[in-house]
Amino acid sequence: MASDGEKKEGARLSKHRSSNAPEFIDRFRFKADKVSSDSSSLPSTTQTTPNASVSGPPSGKVEISEAEYYHATGFMFPTWKKWSILVVIFAVQTSMNFNAAVYGNNISHLSNHFNVSAQAARVGQMIFLVAYAFGCELWAPWSEEYGRWTVLQLSLFFVNIFQLPVALAPNFATVVVGRFFGGLSSAGGSVTLGMVADMWQPHEQGYAVAFIVFSSVAGSLFGPITGGFIETHLNWNWNAWIQLFFGVAVQAIHFWVPETRSTILLDREAKRLRKSGLNIWGPNEMNEKRITRKKVVQIWFRPFVMFVTEPIVLFLSLLSGFSDALIFTFLASYGLVYAQWGFSSIQTGLAFIPLGIGYILAYIFHLPFIHKDRQILKRDLTGIAAERRLYPLLWLAPLLSLGMFGFAWTSLGPPQVHWIAPMLFSILVGAANYSIYMGTIDYMVASYGPYSSSATGGNGFARDFLAGIAAMYSVPLFTNISETNSLEWASTLLGCFAIILTIPIYVFYRHGESIRKRSKFASKLAEERQGHGGLMPFTVGHAANANHLGRENSEEKV
Template sequence: MTSLDSASRDGKSGQSSASSFVQISMNFNTSIYSNAITPLALHFSISEQAARVGQMIFLVAYAFGSELWAPWSEELGRYPVMQLSLSLVNLWQIPCALARNYHTIVIGRFFGGLSSAGGSVTLGMIADMWEPDDQQFAVAFIVLSSVAGSVIAPIVGGFMEFYLDWRWNFWGQLIFGAATQLAHLLFVPETRTTILLDREAKRRRRAGETNIYGPSEIDGAGITMRDVAIIWARPFSMFVREPIVFCLSLLSGFSDALIFTFLDSYDFVYAQWGFSLIQIGLAFIPILIGYFIGYISFLPVMIKHRKIHRRNPNTLEPESRLWWLLFTAPLETIGLFGFAWTSLGPPQVHWIAPMIFSLLIAVANYCIYMATIDYMVASYGPYSASATGGNALARDFLAGIAAMYSTPLYESIGNKYQLEWPSTILAIVSFIVTVPIYVFYWKGPIIREKSKFAKTLATDRKARNIRQMGEKNRSNMGQTSESQLSQSSGLIYGVNSKHGIH
């Protein structure tokens, strides 16, 4: 590796790290609100169930908001869209913090969620920056930051709820969001290739090369409202019509909803051991540790896949992305059953027992999120933004619904084992939703053959891989031509007509 390659890789790593703070901040906003529910209920004289509407509406709006922002990042660039999103999210924290009635908070939370670009734009930035061989590692890191943000919030939130007024719940989101926006402003440049090439074309025309044009300039007017409507509709269409997207999104969404169910169940479970607000928050640390274990466990698998892909790109089918999940997905069911029946409380069970099982759930949750996104990207290629959009839609929407049912769930089922049966029911559901993983691993190629999106990509992938292998062989033989060098720079010079930078 040359010093230039090393510098480029270091720069991308720094930009990816700054982007990860965006994910942490966005998910922090979704979870930290739970620590304001009781104070809000007391301050505005409403029920705690009514106070949970603020959490639910943010998550549901976030589910749709991330889809609404995505097409604009393709047309206008990642950088301005993300900056606008972060600005609006931060702006909507102010009326919440200054609210004199609860309606203001609900409205502020709704528009704050709708303003959140989230992973749809962040993953696009990662795809822009990294080559396919390294992209999987960057995606894994972004996924880690996403799930970590939702758990860091209750850890910090316990201290905030204990020591500070409820308004600091929103001021805290604003401070964290402003710091995140500043980091993005300073360290993450524009990454969208078409935008960069348009800028380069304009620069060269100013320098006298009049026949150089960018891709957007060649395409003409750019995206139309009809195009936007089609793009916005595609994630929802794929979610309903594509079995892979539907089943794996439900699995991923259910796993995410578990975390938000935990936010409420922990109060009941650990109160049996006399935990304070701060101690209940600290009880989420095992989940955070579980996420890191899940992330680390994926690294050897990704390294192996990269080596195989470099030897022969045609060797790995998209289903290979699910291999590690075959072993880690059952940890969710095991963890839920274990968490359920170690929630009996003292003197039968020590408090460390449910924490151990929550760690197993976290390992599974990370692996499910990572593997489902990775598999969809590999299966749908150019349509992966829409496919993963369905994933994000399911995760945030189901998490929003969970914010409303979780407390009644742990208050209303059974008499003797009121805390144990709800988690047992969740364990049974988790077993059902993990079954499709094994179906797709063994029968995925047959299922993809019936998908117009995946089938088209499979044909294109084979043709591209054959072409890449041929180019690699020619390169090894020292037959790199002048035309190849010109194409590798991404520049095509016009003569008598408009030509573009691709």
């Protein structure tokens, strides 16, 4: 029997919730909050609707949930605010990929200054990308627990700090060490894509994901395009100084970006409500032990487990990784190819612009499909099979091999071929590269739901890791594969690999549903969806309970 004080407290909570709960909460009937108590022996109760009162012992702490205080989360940011945040995140993602790519224009300077071979100088690019692959996974759990803003600020700070030993390096070993820690400090797509999940529901994320993917591939081009000017007019250490200046500017802009992580925002809302006398606590405040060593290890290793055990993740990640490796192979091969026409470093850098045109065309190509999917999902959240996300790839993925073959046999040089020919074929490679990254991420999100961060983590790991390896083999490949027509045969070999790796796209499009049924993670998600009427489980149960699996995997909404 509740006392008068308890009833009064419950009525106050009920009144507050009634004035703020959005309509969709009533529609989807979110589960009630979990009510925790400092006195574990005392019972506490929670009503089953968002607008019901909550009663418990006078000393009990009531935990608020995303379901009841949806208005306080990033989902309710106005559209202009969401896209303003994404524009800044676009710059953050671009700066990190710029750091990886622009180093390639410093190889000759480093080789001459430190008296090392060009191949040894490339270790700095390789080590950054390989460390970047691991860094993205290492930062992800901390952004879930302590917020996106804090983690990105720390990441950018350390990335900028480790530019200093590179710029001031007395020897080449210092350059390598600085590049390693700079890559390891980079929190890439694992955090930036998580911010998309903080602000858009899964069926509304298409445009935002496409935009963030574009920022990732665009940064890889911004490096060589500007790198030619840096290489021509400045000394070797200015390559690192400009990375530092860019990074500091981005960090300063990001400083004004608001937090988007739901659990952090709910903690702030709870603190605000307690000032008015309500006994309300946020999800992190109710957790004495916010993240355990076991949980961190589990989160870190899950992407690698899925990469090895899930055929969808394995083949699509290899496809995406190989496609990205091509771009970094191009960073080395362009100098060799366009030297035949007498291109300077600046002209060679500008030759990457057609790749960017390919990215833009592919981005535009995806927009109508995203729009159509959104219209269908507005009517029926189960109206689209996951395999539909691969449909644009059916058209654009073959352009990867076609572009590579065309680039190969238009790299003969003058007088047989004009220099514009390989550039035109590189447009096809750019379009395919963007679409492969976008399509594979989109399909993994649809297939793995709350496990999709781990799935896409394997995708991102493959892209960065294989790109790092490509930095070491690219020049030897293009110079040593054949005594004659070495440039042509190297690109032809890459085109053959592209054919092999695009085959799984058509297999998954046709047989993906049966493959997902045999998947441990995807089949579990399908069962959970059936239990929630076709909704993503994190849209219902996980949102209503900000702890447990929803907290653990909330980044994995995207």
